[in-house]
Amino acid sequence: MKILMINKFLYPNGGSETYIFKIGEELQRQGHEVQYFGMEHPGRIVGNRVNSYTGEMEFHSASLLQKLSYPRKIIYSREAREKLRPVLADFHPDVVHLNNINFQLTPSVIDEVKEFDPSIRLVYTAHDYQWVCPNHMLRIPSTGALCTACADGNFSACRRNRCIHNSRLRSFLGAREAEFYRKRHTYRLVDRVICPTQFMNGMLSHNPDLKGRCVTKLNFVDVKSPAGINPDREAVNSDIRECDGTSLPTGRPADASGQRQEGRPPAPDPAGMLSPEIADLLRQFSVTGYVLYFGRYDEEKGIGDLLTAAGKHPEIPFVFAGKGVLEEEVNRVPNVRNVGFRAGEDLTALIREARFAVYPSTWYENCPFSIMEALTAGTPVVAPCLGGIPELIDDGVTGVVYPAGASQRASGSHEDGNVTGGQEGSHDPNGIPNPASEEFHEKDGIAKLEQAIVSLWNDPERCRAMSAACRSITKFPTLSEYVQWLVNEVYC
Numbered sequence: 001m002k003i004l005m006i007n008k009f010l011y012p013n014g015g016s017e018t019y020i021f022k023i024g025e026e027l028q029r030q031g032h033e034v035q036y037f038g039m040e041h042p043g044r045i046v047g048n049r050v051n052s053y054t055g056e057m058e059f060h061s062a063s064l065l066q067k068l069s070y071p072r073k074i075i076y077s078r079e080a081r082e083k084l085r086p087v088l089a090d091f092h093p094d095v096v097h098l099n100n101i102n103f104q105l106t107p108s109v110i111d112e113v114k115e116f117d118p119s120i121r122l123v124y125t126a127h128d129y130q131w132v133c134p135n136h137m138l139r140i141p142s143t144g145a146l147c148t149a150c151a152d153g154n155f156s157a158c159r160r161n162r163c164i165h166n167s168r169l170r171s172f173l174g175a176r177e178a179e180f181y182r183k184r185h186t187y188r189l190v191d192r193v194i195c196p197t198q199f200m201n202g203m204l205s206h207n208p209d210l211k212g213r214c215v216t217k218l219n220f221v222d223v224k225s226p227a228g229i230n231p232d233r234e235a236v237n238s239d240i241r242e243c244d245g246t247s248l249p250t251g252r253p254a255d256a257s258g259q260r261q262e263g264r265p266p267a268p269d270p271a272g273m274l275s276p277e278i279a280d281l282l283r284q285f286s287v288t289g290y291v292l293y294f295g296r297y298d299e300e301k302g303i304g305d306l307l308t309a310a311g312k313h314p315e316i317p318f319v320f321a322g323k324g325v326l327e328e329e330v331n332r333v334p335n336v337r338n339v340g341f342r343a344g345e346d347l348t349a350l351i352r353e354a355r356f357a358v359y360p361s362t363w364y365e366n367c368p369f370s371i372m373e374a375l376t377a378g379t380p381v382v383a384p385c386l387g388g389i390p391e392l393i394d395d396g397v398t399g400v401v402y403p404a405g406a407s408q409r410a411s412g413s414h415e416d417g418n419v420t421g422g423q424e425g426s427h428d429p430n431g432i433p434n435p436a437s438e439e440f441h442e443k444d445g446i447a448k449l450e451q452a453i454v455s456l457w458n459d460p461e462r463c464r465a466m467s468a469a470c471r472s473i474t475k476f477p478t479l480s481e482y483v484q485w486l487v488n489e490v491y492c
Contacts, residue, residue: 001033001491002032002033002091002092002093002095003027003032003095003097003491004035004037004048004096005020005023005024005035005036005046005099006036006037006084006096006097006098006101006105006109007020007036007101008038008039008100008101008103008105009039009041009100010036010038010041011041011043011045012043015127016100016125016127018369019099020046020097020099021045021046022220022222023097023479023482026479026480026482026483027483027486030484030487035048035087035091035093036048037052037084037087038104039056039105040054040056041056048087048090048091049090049091050090052087054077054079054080054083057073057074071173073106074173074177075106075173075176075177076106077106077109078108080105081109084109084112088112088116088117094121095120095121095122097123097491098110098122098123098125098190099124099125100127100128102130102136102177107181107187110122110190121191122189122190122191123191123193123486124190126193126196126200126204127366128366129203129204131187131207131210132206133148133151133158133163134158134164134171134174134177135158135163135164135171135174137363138203138364140161140163141163141164141166142161142162143161144299144300144362146363146364147161148203150178151207152206153207155174155175155179156175158178182207186209187207188209191213192215192490193210193213194214194215194490195214195215195216195217196216196218196366197216197218197367197388197392198388198391199364199366199387199388200216200367200387201214201216203364215489215490217477217485218391218477219476219482220479220481221477221479222478273344274345274346275346278339278346278349281319281337282349282353285319285353290317290319290337290354290355291316291318291319291354291358292319292320292321292357292374292379293306293319293320293322293358293359294321294350294357294370295322295370296322297322297323297325297330298326299325299326299362300361301361301362302361302362302384304326304329305360305446306449307330307333307336308450309446309449309450310335310336311333311335312450313454316457317337318333318336319336319337320336321339321341321342321346321350322341322342323340323341348377351373351374351379352378352379354379355457355460356379356380356382356399356456356466357370357374357379357380358383358449359371359374359381359382359383360382360449361383361387362384362386362404363386364388365386365387367388367392368388368389368392371383371389371392374470375392375393375399375476376470376473377470378467378471379470380466382399382400382402382456383400383401384401384404385401389401394469397466397469398466398469398470402449402452403444404445404448
């Protein structure tokens with residue numbers, strides 16, 4: 001089978017790129033042909049045989065002249081159609097698998113595929129809410145409030161709330177783009193839409209052009225080993241250095257009596273693969289343990305809420321691994337150890353040795369790889385009841401799912417009333433997210449986060465039980481299983 005992957009970025013940039021690279025590699029391993037189409041970029045690592053790509057579009061650093069040409073290009077790109085044409089003519093794919101295409105490539109590529117050969121199977125993986133929300137996050141940036149006002153096709157709220165970078169012009173263009181494709185029914189040409197969670201399925205199904213075409217499938221994990229971590233996992237952090245080779249403490253931190261926790265497999269021998277800083281940190285916390293956050297230090301990730309909760313409990317050590325605009329705030333809290341961005345063996349060890357991880361996001365997350373990675377490493381997760389998160393964590397078994405606060409309640413109103421309000425993990429029989437019956441103030445959301453952290457930290461036995469349950473998780477498909485599902489049930 002021949003599969004053409006289309007994504008705006010063809011270099012390592014985020015979760016959607018990891019997705020297409022991993023799937024492409026596995027498809028090839030299983031004997032299929034794979035090529036890629038997207039923007040040209042100096043860091044591009046995949047491509048197509050005829051070397052045809054669109055020009056790079058950089059919204060933030062572009063010249064004034066370039067920016068003046070963008071309004072026309074980001075709604076309907078004729079360049080994308082022209083550059084895609086020779087790729088289709090040379091490759092003749094059986095399947096075109098769309099990923100993030102809006103703005104830089106635009107859904108004009110859908111027209112080009114169907115005009116070239118209507119029999120080509122068109123598949124789209126929804127990595128965000130772009131096809132029902134012009135800013136793709138169901139969140140108003142200026143206030144932090146969640147919003148589903150555009151889900152049913154009236155995109156005036158995007159303009160009114162300046163939902164794209166708090167800019168009138170960008171929000172106007174984003175709303176126009178959404179209205180354009182809604183009126184043309186372009187998305188009706190897509191044969192199957194892959195939604196990583198039922199919450200995503202429910203949101204996209206508000207668009208009548210997508211309803212009935214959506215299928216839910218959780219994202220994959222690389223490899224399922226007995227400990228939940230791939231022992232041959234590639235170290236992608238170029239800064240990894242050999243440590244001094246001395247042995248590291250293994251297993252869970254000590255419980256309240258000072259005894260080492262049992263029932264968790266020992267950590268793999270680092271064999272000198274950890275950086276000295278991480279090796280020292282694991283020794284330092286070998287008895288007490290620590291609470292881990294790993295990811296971006298950005299507002300929508302709930303960093304402010306987590307720092308507020310952490311600052312109230314100096315007796316609990318926190319380790320933060322990441323980077324972002326709120327790094328200065330992270331560094332101000334005395335009981336937070338900021339180790340910066342980590343990947344490869346450093347990150348694997350940090351996740352595995354944490355007593356539990358916290359993922360305090362304040363928006364409707366789709367299917368965060370970070371949560372899946374922690375759970376499959378045997379590390380429980382504390383996270384809010386928002387978006388697809390409740391579908392990943394079994395509350396009270398593999399982690400704690402706490403109620404969201406007022407800043408995390410959805411705003412907006414709809415005639416059918418299906419989406420208005422907050423979301424506490426409930427869905428109606430059709431998978432459409434329903435409002436929560438109880439509202440919480442923002443301070444209550446932080447209090448619930450704090451309560452979940454303190455309660456779990458003070459109950460080592462509960463941590464051990466959750467860790468054991470995490471190691472028994474089977475609902476996340478392996479990469480091989482996921483690709484077999486694609487080939488047998490989606491691409492055919």
